[in-house]
Structure formats: structure tokens, C-alpha cells
Amino acid sequence: MKAYILTIGDEILIGQVTDTNATYMAAALSAEGYQVVEHLSVADSREGITYGLDRAMQSADLVLITGGLGPTKDDITKKVLADYFDTELVFHQESFDRLTKVYQRFGREPDASHRVQCELPAAAEILTNKRGTAPGMWLEENGRIVVSMPGVPYEMRYLVKHEVLPRLRERFAADDKTRSLTILTAGAGESTIAEQIASVEDSLPEHMSLAYLPNLGTVRLRLTIRGDDEDKMQAEIREYRDKIEQIIGDLVFGYGEEDIAGAVGRRLLERKQTLVTAESCTGGTMASMLTGNAGSSAYFLGGAVTYSNALKNALLGVQLSTIEEFGAVSEQTVREMAEGARKNLRADYAIAASGIAGPDGGTEEKPVGTIWLAVAGPDGTQTKLLRAGKDRKRNITFTALQGLNTLRRILDGLPID
Amino acid sequence: MKAYILTIGDEILIGQVTDTNATYMAAALSAEGYQVVEHLSVADSREGITYGLDRAMQSADLVLITGGLGPTKDDITKKVLADYFDTELVFHQESFDRLTKVYQRFGREPDASHRVQCELPAAAEILTNKRGTAPGMWLEENGRIVVSMPGVPYEMRYLVKHEVLPRLRERFAADDKTRSLTILTAGAGESTIAEQIASVEDSLPEHMSLAYLPNLGTVRLRLTIRGDDEDKMQAEIREYRDKIEQIIGDLVFGYGEEDIAGAVGRRLLERKQTLVTAESCTGGTMASMLTGNAGSSAYFLGGAVTYSNALKNALLGVQLSTIEEFGAVSEQTVREMAEGARKNLRADYAIAASGIAGPDGGTEEKPVGTIWLAVAGPDGTQTKLLRAGKDRKRNITFTALQGLNTLRRILDGLPID
Numbered sequence: 133m134k135a136y137i138l139t140i141g142d143e144i145l146i147g148q149v150t151d152t153n154a155t156y157m158a159a160a161l162s163a164e165g166y167q168v169v170e171h172l173s174v175a176d177s178r179e180g181i182t183y184g185l186d187r188a189m190q191s192a193d194l195v196l197i198t199g200g201l202g203p204t205k206d207d208i209t210k211k212v213l214a215d216y217f218d219t220e221l222v223f224h225q226e227s228f229d230r231l232t233k234v235y236q237r238f239g240r241e242p243d244a245s246h247r248v249q250c251e252l253p254a255a256a257e258i259l260t261n262k263r264g265t266a267p268g269m270w271l272e273e274n275g276r277i278v279v280s281m282p283g284v285p286y287e288m289r290y291l292v293k294h295e296v297l298p299r300l301r302e303r304f305a306a307d308d309k310t311r312s313l314t315i316l317t318a319g320a321g322e323s324t325i326a327e328q329i330a331s332v333e334d335s336l337p338e339h340m341s342l343a344y345l346p347n348l349g350t351v352r353l354r355l356t357i358r359g360d361d362e363d364k365m366q367a368e369i370r371e372y373r374d375k376i377e378q379i380i381g382d383l384v385f386g387y388g389e390e391d392i393a394g395a396v397g398r399r400l401l402e403r404k405q406t407l408v409t410a411e412s413c414t415g416g417t418m419a420s421m422l423t424g425n426a427g428s429s430a431y432f433l434g435g436a437v438t439y440s441n442a443l444k445n446a447l448l449g450v451q452l453s454t455i456e457e458f459g460a461v462s463e464q465t466v467r468e469m470a471e472g473a474r475k476n477l478r479a480d481y482a483i484a485a486s487g488i489a490g491p492d493g494g495t496e497e498k499p500v501g502t503i504w505l506a507v508a509g510p511d512g513t514q515t516k517l518l519r520a521g522k523d524r525k526r527n528i529t530f531t532a533l534q535g536l537n538t539l540r541r542i543l544d545g546l547p548i549d
Numbered sequence: 550m551k552a553y554i555l556t557i558g559d560e561i562l563i564g565q566v567t568d569t570n571a572t573y574m575a576a577a578l579s580a581e582g583y584q585v586v587e588h589l590s591v592a593d594s595r596e597g598i599t600y601g602l603d604r605a606m607q608s609a610d611l612v613l614i615t616g617g618l619g620p621t622k623d624d625i626t627k628k629v630l631a632d633y634f635d636t637e638l639v640f641h642q643e644s645f646d647r648l649t650k651v652y653q654r655f656g657r658e659p660d661a662s663h664r665v666q667c668e669l670p671a672a673a674e675i676l677t678n679k680r681g682t683a684p685g686m687w688l689e690e691n692g693r694i695v696v697s698m699p700g701v702p703y704e705m706r707y708l709v710k711h712e713v714l715p716r717l718r719e720r721f722a723a724d725d726k727t728r729s730l731t732i733l734t735a736g737a738g739e740s741t742i743a744e745q746i747a748s749v750e751d752s753l754p755e756h757m758s759l760a761y762l763p764n765l766g767t768v769r770l771r772l773t774i775r776g777d778d779e780d781k782m783q784a785e786i787r788e789y790r791d792k793i794e795q796i797i798g799d800l801v802f803g804y805g806e807e808d809i810a811g812a813v814g815r816r817l818l819e820r821k822q823t824l825v826t827a828e829s830c831t832g833g834t835m836a837s838m839l840t841g842n843a844g845s846s847a848y849f850l851g852g853a854v855t856y857s858n859a860l861k862n863a864l865l866g867v868q869l870s871t872i873e874e875f876g877a878v879s880e881q882t883v884r885e886m887a888e889g890a891r892k893n894l895r896a897d898y899a900i901a902a903s904g905i906a907g908p909d910g911g912t913e914e915k916p917v918g919t920i921w922l923a924v925a926g927p928d929g930t931q932t933k934l935l936r937a938g939k940d941r942k943r944n945i946t947f948t949a950l951q952g953l954n955t956l957r958r959i960l961d962g963l964p965i966d
Binding site: 142143144145146147148149150151152154155156157158159160161162168169170171172173174175180284286343345346347352354409411413414415416417418419420422423424426427428429432433434435436437438439440442443446447476477478489490491492523524525526528 | 559560561562563564565566567568569571572573574575576577578579585586587588589590591592597701703760762763764769771826828830831832833834835836837839840841843844845846849850851852853854855856857859860863864893894895906907908909940941942943945
């Protein structure tokens with residue numbers, strides 16, 4: 133079944149917000165087997181919204197709309213929807229009661245503008261928004277479904293998950309299903325991988341496809357299959373996964389939604405081992421990636437962010453003479469950082485990073501993008517030199533991912549390069 | 550002048566990547582005074598791209614396209630463009646020479662697929678892509694301009710900045726200019742602010758507008774003005790900025806593109822003071838936000854990520870008896886973390902955070918989302934209790950922003966609540 137994503141908001145068109153709602157809805161619908169045919173962002177105007185509705189209704193059977201419903205927007209979306217579905221706006225007491233309760237909890241009372249917010253298209257089924265005050269609306273015409281939701285991501289996600297998808301599942305049993313498997317890789321670029329697995333890609337049957345999703349040091353390979361026999365689909369997708377891994381298995385750190393920090397954590401948890409970080413140029417980003425995963429306290433003890441040389445010495449025991457002789461960005465310093473962290477912070481493994489993230493601070497000998505990594509562990513310390521670019525934030529993220537992937541390779545018993 | 554953004558890629562439609570290219574192009578065009586009328590994402594198919602081109606050419610004078618040009622895509626975008634502009638694909642030697650050089654630098658030679666990549670529409674002006682191998686293309690018809698760029702964000706950004714915008718500036722001197730000022734606030738929600746400054750918003754003249762851009766603990770207020778007299782526009786925008794700040798001045802941490810960590814850093818730099826962080830639940834996120842800003846080593850010395858109680862004691866000197874008596878998530882512990890960090894890591898200020906980020910780990914007394922903050926400084930220590938939600942990543946980011954904003958308020962001589 134075809135689906136269309138329509139997002140409304142001047143803030144999207146002027147580039148002040150990134151339309152992450154579209155991504156979330158697209159992923160949610162794709163996972164359910166819907167084919168998202170287009171995604172359109174239009175202005176907060178009658179003209180824009182009407183065009184969007186026309187195009188969406190021509191192109192798809194299901195239309196998800198976000199935006200244009202917040203308390204500081206005028207209510208143009210609702211008006212256009214009411215006109216489009218030839219219905220009128222009526223006051224919805226239940227929504228107003230909910231809103232009143234929310235306001236009273238904060239010691240406030242709703243005003244006239246809130247009453248207007250609760251005027252909703254009479255023909256709509258109202259979807260209760262437990263994360264905010266603007267409800268969702270479900271409208272139908274000639275078998276086509278249009279769902280309008282607020283643009284606040286947190287509220288929209290709640291409505292999609294708890295109101296929209298359950299209703300859709302009840303309504304439609306998709307005939308041709310789509311299943312996919314995402315293979316997560318780190319350490320090689322898109323074109324290198326594509327070249328290496330070209331023979332597998334060429335041998336894919338008609339009903340399977342392979343997509344490359346590169347993102348700064350990691351490439352996700354998404355195998356997708358269409359069919360109607362669940363077991364057969366799963367077997368076939370496993371077969372091609374295995375073929376790919378026979379060639380580039382050492383790059384694979386996991387599957388699905390896991391990130392590289394989570395993949396490292398999973399391995400440490402299995403071995404009942406612990407990790408600390410010693411970060412200079414990455415400034416806490418490795419620690420932040422690790423602690424972003426729930427349950428990370430089971431293997432991640434913490435770390436030191438040692439931006440200054442004094443802290444490299446005080447927290448990690450790096451000899452000031454080492455820094456003087458070789459510089460803060462050197463193999464010697466980063467080795468002492470990792471070994472000092474492992475010893476002082478008492479963990480099985482320590483990852484350390486020190487480099488020149490930029491945009492300034494480079495020299496001829498050590499240009500911006502010169503970064504040293506070290507991993508200290510029970511079997512000794514390994515170091516690695518990275519040559520990154522000139523973009524600070526990019527270099528920081530890239531280095532953090534490389535640091536985590538270096539440990540991942542060690543835990544997998546692989547050479548670090 | 551009207552502009553249209555067309556992004557091509559199945560990966561966008563299935564929700565595997567967020568279309569940050571659209572945001573970047575929209576912001577870049579808006580800043581130059583273009584009105585972006587729509588943003589459309591279509592499939593990697595002849596049908597999708599042709600529809601997108603039709604719609605874009607009907608709606609705008611300038612069309613920016615990204616995607617569909619990478620080495621692992623087929624070259625459908627180029628073919629459709631060539632047909633659309635009634636021209637043919639010809640081999641572009643200069644692009645192939647550049648590509649060959651890039652490959653040889655990595656000890657490789659281009660293959661047949663790379664020759665195909667260098668077949669470009671004869672009518673196009675070729676835009677050299679110094680960040681990759683797929684060049685941009687500039688096409689014109691009846692005064693309308695279409696620019697096609699690769700979808701890799703890093704490459705697209707280079708082309709927009711160094712090839713597209715300079716050409717546009719040379720070509721068009723916009724008559725009615727748009728100027729805007731973004732006021733950055735932290736500490737109150739969109740609707741609270743909207744209520745407080747309603748009188749200012751109501752008094753805005755026709756040629757000015759105010760947009761609210763909320764994002765988890767911060768709200769950006771964007772004042773936009775249209776006109777042709779630069780000085781008059783600037784004066785008027787300042788007038789309304791002042792009116793807004795008379796009401797909500799204590800929430801304002803900066804202007805434009807600065808983030809809250811940069812705003813804290815700017816204040817510390819002015820006072821020649823230094824900062825360290827002591828992070829439990831935020832796991833390095835405050836440090837990471839601080840070091841994301843270039844030049845942060847001038848005021849940020851580093852910090853400790855003390856996930857385990859042992860490290861809270863070893864690195865920050867938190868008494869284990871304090872943790873036993875009051876818990877790791879308590880006012881007493883977070884106060885000792887901040888004061889210990891300030892003393893041990895030798896800085897003027899220390900921010901500490903300890904809380905239950907979730908999704909698990911809550912108790913009846915201390916549910917998920919219970920978070921303590923402390924800021925220790927030359928004038929003593931202040932603490933603050935946050936009651937956040939249940940979403941781990943959201944809680945972490947929210948807490949980090951609140952911690953930085955608490956220090957910002959102290960530096961501005963304001964009460965912390």
C-alpha cells in the first residue's frame with residue numbers, strides 16, 4: 133500500500149528545523165510494509181496545504197501529516213482539512229477537558245485560544261495525545277486515510293506508535309510484506325565496500341535489494357526483501373547476509389539499530405569486562421556515545437576528559453616530560469593516557485584519543501586532523517594514527533567512532549587496521 | 550525570488566536517513582533572501598524525478614537538487630536531467646582527470662563505472678566538487694536555474710558554499726531583502742514565552758514576523774524583516790529585540806548560531822575564568838557540548854565522567870559515606886561532585902550532574918527523570934533538582950543543557966531558577 137508524508141511548516145522551508153518527523157514516519161511506515169512514495173514539505177498556508185493534500189491523495193492511500201497545530205500557529209491546517217473533507221469545525225469537549233487538566237496541573241487555566249485549539253473537524257476521529265494538548269485527527273474519504281498530527285516530534289511519535297499504527301494494523305493485513313536486515317559496518321567507505329561485494333549485489337534476485345547508507349566512518353547495508361512467506365524470506369535474507377559477511381565480515385559490528393558504542397558494550401557485557409575513556413580532542417564524545425546506551429553502567433565505569441596538560445598528568449598520570457618531549461598529540465602521550473586511565477580508573481580496557489580537531493592549532497609537522505588513538509587492555513596497548521580533515525565537529529565524531537571501532541576489533545580478535 | 554528544494558533518494562523515503570541536506574540548502578537560500586516555497590523528496594526513479602522537476606519548475610525560479618549521483622547509484626538523475634533539458638550525456642574529461650587523481654592518491658585506478666560517472670549533460674555547466682568525485686551540474690532554461698549536486702552532505706555543502714551561492718550572488722541583486730535576528734533562550738517553553746511577549750508580537754508591523762523554534766530546553770525566537778533599506782531594517786529589528794528582552798531578558802543567552810555551551814564559553818573567556826565538569830548521568834555530554842566549540846581549550850580544562858561510585862570517590866573525592874547515606878542521585882552527592890571537581894581539577898567553576906536517566910533504575914522515591922545539578926564557583930555552590938521524563942537520550946541532553954544554562958545564569962548574576 134502506498135503512503136505519503138506531508139509536513140507543514142515555514143520553519144522547515146527556511147531551514148530552521150530539520151524535518152526529523154518525516155524520517156520517523158517514513159521508517160515506521162516502511163517497517164509496516166507501506167511504500168512511502170513521496171515526502172513533501174509545504175508552507176503554513178491554505179494554498180500550500182491544499183496543494184499538498186491534492187498531491188498526496190492522488191499518489192497514495194494513506195497520508196500522514198504533521199505540523200500547523202501548535203498553540204502559536206494559527207489553525208489553518210484544521211480549517212483546510214475541514215474544507216477538504218467537506219465538514220466543519222466543532223468544539224471537542226473531551227479534548228478541552230484534557231487540556232484543562234494539563235494546565236491546572238501547572239497551576240494555570242486555559243484561555244480563549246485554547247478553546248479554539250479544541251475546535252476540530254466534525255468528521256474526524258480524534259486521536260488522544262497523551263504527550264501534549266493538540267490532538268491528532270483521523271479522516272477518511274473513498275477508502276483513503278488522512279491523519280493529521282502536531283509537529284512536536286515527541287508528541288507525533290507518541291501518536292504514530294500508540295494511535296496510528298495500531299489502527300492501521302487492525303484495518304489492513306498487508307498481502308506482500310517487506311522485511312529487511314541492516315548490516316552495520318565500520319572502517320571502510322561506501323565505494324570500497326560496493327566494489328568488494330559487487331558479485332553478491334549482482335547476484336541478488338529481483339525481489340531483493342541492497343542499499344548503502346554511509347555516515348561518517350560507518351556504512352549501513354540494508355538488505356530488503358518482498359514476499360509473502362515469512363520463513364522463506366528470513367532464510368533468503370540470511371543467505372545473502374552470510375555471502376556478504378564472507379567477504380567483509382571484519383567490518384561488521386552488528387545489525388539493526390545498534391550503534392558502535394552499543395556494539396562495544398554488548399561485547400564487554402558478554403565477557404564481563406569494563407571500560408574507561410581518556411579523551412582529549414574528542415572531549416567526552418566517546419563517553420557520551422557509550423552512556424547514550426541504556427544499561428551502560430554495567431561495563432562503562434567512566435572516564436577523564438583531559439583537555440589541559442595539567443589534567444592529563446593529574447588524572448591519568450601522563451608524564452609532563454613526555455608531553456614536553458613529544459607533544460600532547462603524539463603516540464607516546466596517547467599511550468600513557470590509555471595506560472594511565474586503565475590503571476588509575478581500574479578497568480579492563482581504556483580508549484584514549486589526542487589530536488588536533490581544528491579548525492586551528494595545526495603545524496606543518498602535525499596538521500589539523502592529526503589524531504592519535506590508543507587502546508590499552510589485558511594484552512597490552514595498541515596505537516593508531518588517524519589523518520582526518522579540517523572540520524572540527526566531523527573530526528571529533530569520526531575520531532570517537534574510530535576509537536570505539538578499534539576496541540571492537542580488538543575484542544573480535546582482529547588486527548586494528 | 551522563489552526557490553525549490555528537490556531531494557532524490559529511496560533512503561529518504563524509507564526513513565533510513567534524515568534529509569539534513571534540505572535543511573542546509575533551505576537555510577542557505579533563506580539567508581540570501583530567497584523564498585523557499587516547497588521541499589519535495591522523491592524516489593530514485595525516472596517517474597519520481599520527472600514529477601519533481603515539473604513541480605519545481607512550475608513553482609520557482611531556482612531549483613536545487615541533491616542525490617542520485619553517487620558511485621553506487623545508477624545514474625538516473627543525470628539521464629532525466631539530460632532528457633528534461635533536451636541535451637545528451639557526454640564524457641567530461643576534466644572531471645575524469647580529477648577523479649583519476651583522487652583514486653591514484655589512494656593507489657587505485659578508476660574503472661569503467663567511473664567513466665560512466667563522468668558522463669554529464671552537454672548543456673550543463675560543470676561545478677567542480679573538491680570534496681568528492683561526483684561533480685555538480687548547473688542548467689538553465691527560460692531564465693530558470695536548476696542545480697544538481699551529489700547527496701553526500703559534506704560534498705553538497707562545499708558546492709553550495711563555493712560554487713552555487715557565489716554564482717547566484719553575481720547573477721542576482723535581490724530587490725527586497727530579508728534580514729533576520731535569532732534570539733536564543735533557555736529555561737522556558739514555547740507557550741510560556743509566547744504568552745509573555747504576546748503584546749510585542751501583536752504590535753509587529755506587517756513586514757516583520759516572529760517565529761518560535763523550540764528544541765528541548767531552548768527556544769529560538771527568529772525576528773524576520775523584509776525591506777530595501779539596510780540601516781532602517783537593522784534599526785527596526787533592534788527595536789523589537791529590545792522590546793522582547795525587556796520582558797524575557799533573563800532567558801536570553803545569545804544570538805544567531807551560538808549554542809548554550811558556546812554562550813557559557815564566551816562569558817568565561819571574557820572573565821578569564823575556567824570550567825570543569827563532573828558528570829554522572831550526562832556521561833560526558835556537557836564536556837562534549839563544550840569541546841564542540843572551537844577555542845574551548847582556553848576556558849574548558851576537562852572533566853570527569855564518573856559513572857561508577859568508585860570513580861566518584863577516586864576522581865572527585867566524593868565520600869563513599871555520602872553515597873551510602875543519601876544515594877548517588879542526591880543533593881549531597883552532586884554537591885560533593887561539583888566541589889570536588891572544582892578543587893581536584895583546579896578550575897573557577899565546576900558543573901556536576903547526577904540522576905536517573907532511564908529507562909530503568911527508578912524507585913518510588915526517586916523515579917526515572919530525577920536529576921540533581923550543582924554548580925560550584927568562587928561564590929559557593931548552588932544546587933537544583935530537575936524532574937525530567939522517561940526518555941533516556943532526551944533526559945541526558947536536557948540535563949546537559951540545564952547544567953550549562955544554570956552556570957550561564959550564575960555568570961549573568963541571575964538567580965538559578
